[in-house]
Amino acid sequence: MKNFPISRLVGLAWLATALAGCSGVISGYPKDPADTDAVLSGLQSRYFATTSTDAYDKETDATKRKQLRDELVGGRIRAYDIEFSCLERSLYETGNALSTGGDLAALVLNGVAATTGSAETKSALAAAATGILGAQGAISKDLFYQRTLPALLAQMHADRDNIKANIFQSLQLSDADYPLWKAESDLYGLNDAGSIWVAINGLTTQATNAAAGAQADVDAVRKVQYSNAETSERLSRWLHPKGENAGADQTNVDKLTQWMTKDTTDPALGGIPWPQFVRGDVARLEADRARAIKDLNIP
Amino acid sequence: MICGTFTMTGMTSDEADAEVADFKTTNPISVTKKQEADGTYTVTAIYPDCAANTSHVAQAAKAG
Numbered sequence: 001m002k003n004f005p006i007s008r009l010v011g012l013a014w015l016a017t018a019l020a021g022c023s024g025v026i027s028g029y030p031k032d033p034a035d036t037d038a039v040l041s042g043l044q045s046r047y048f049a050t051t052s053t054d055a056y057d058k059e060t061d062a063t064k065r066k067q068l069r070d071e072l073v074g075g076r077i078r079a080y081d082i083e084f085s086c087l088e089r090s091l092y093e094t095g096n097a098l099s100t101g102g103d104l105a106a107l108v109l110n111g112v113a114a115t116t117g118s119a120e121t122k123s124a125l126a127a128a129a130t131g132i133l134g135a136q137g138a139i140s141k142d143l144f145y146q147r148t149l150p151a152l153l154a155q156m157h158a159d160r161d162n163i164k165a166n167i168f169q170s171l172q173l174s175d176a177d178y179p180l181w182k183a184e185s186d187l188y189g190l191n192d193a194g195s196i197w198v199a200i201n202g203l204t205t206q207a208t209n210a211a212a213g214a215q216a217d218v219d220a221v222r223k224v225q226y227s228n229a230e231t232s233e234r235l236s237r238w239l240h241p242k243g244e245n246a247g248a249d250q251t252n253v254d255k256l257t258q259w260m261t262k263d264t265t266d267p268a269l270g271g272i273p274w275p276q277f278v279r280g281d282v283a284r285l286e287a288d289r290a291r292a293i294k295d296l297n298i299p
Numbered sequence: 300m301i302c303g304t305f306t307m308t309g310m311t312s313d314e315a316d317a318e319v320a321d322f323k324t325t326n327p328i329s330v331t332k333k334q335e336a337d338g339t340y341t342v343t344a345i346y347p348d349c350a351a352n353t354s355h356v357a358q359a360a361k362a363g
Contacts (some may be wrong), residue, residue, distance in 0.1 A: 215349070218303075219303075221305075222303065222304060222305050222306065223305075223306040223307075223308070224306070224307055224308070225307075225308055225309045226307055226308065226309045226310045226314060226318075239321075240317075244313075244314075244317045245313065245316065245317050245320070247320060248320075248321055248324055250324075253324065270300075271300065271301055271302070272301070272305075273301055273305055273322060273325040273327070273344060273346075274321070274325065275307070275318055275321035275322050275325070275344075276305045276307060276344075278321075279307060279318065280307070281309075
């Protein structure tokens with residue numbers, strides 16, 4: 001027990017309770033009428049044992065092989081769904097229970113690291129927890145957790161739904177076209193899709209793609225024709241109240257550039273110099289200028 | 300973060316002068332005004348290079 005942080009013990013104990021077959025009181029979730037532990041145990045012995053595929057392997061009739069395959073896949077999907085539901089409930093309850101303060105994110109990650117997964121997973125989770133503690137500084141860890149968790153779970157659901165849809169579609173195929181080993185590969189993907197790390201990876205990929213898309217939108221307006229459109233003239237008059245050649249009014253420039261930076265309709269605007277925005281003869285910029293004129297009440 | 304090269308074409312000399320002044324308020328590395336063969340003016344503003352994974356167009360424009 002030496003050098004074992006008390007927060008880690010608390011997280012460990014708390015999560016151990018929360019993860020125990022989803023049998024605890026879960027705030028915000030209806031109580032599952034089924035005995036989850038018993039159901040899961042039955043599914044494990046029937047569909048995950050080393051002998052579970054014996055009947056399938058020995059069967060030579062194509063129709064019966066397909067039936068056995070479908071049953072195996074369906075049983076395993078149900079088990080993965082139960083496990084994922086347990087994880088989701090535990091994460092949400094953790095967020096609610098500790099929302100009044102404390103090292104929430106670190107508690108969860110440390111707790112999960114201590115209770116679940118391989119050595120590599122435990123190490124990664126614990127490292128992430130340490131990173132959160134070290135990097136967040138003055139930022140509320142509760143806030144971090146509460147803002148991040150819904151996005152992570154939404155990503156998990158989306159990933160799992162996509163994989164399940166593909167599996168269900170593939171189960172329409174014959175066993176020859178979609179044998180059990182292919183289904184098992186997809187099932188592993190389904191299980192992994194319920195992990196925090198795959199969800200983080202998915203969100204990171206989305207963010208990267210969004211950044212690349214915004215950069216492409218910037219690149220699209222690097223070379224423009226000078227515009228004398230009404231929106232350009234109105235903006236220019238507002239930016240140069242003493243005349244076009246008298247220099248821009250810094251207060252209005254600041255208002256415009258702040259608007260450009262915060263605009264969510266065209267995230268690329270933050271990467272474009274304001275003169276290019278004001279005078280670029282590009283349809284997209286024309287629409288953006290009209291929006292700026294409206295938002296900033298430019299006469 | 301503004302990066303790479305931005306070019307505006309098809310201006311009169313006075314319009315180009317005004318654009319040069321405006322671009323200078325955005326902290327570029329340089330701003331140049333150039334007269335084209337058709338008599339119009341082009342203004343080019345150059346900012347720090349974009350990160351390698353964010354833009355290729357600006358690099359190509361500079362190379363060209």
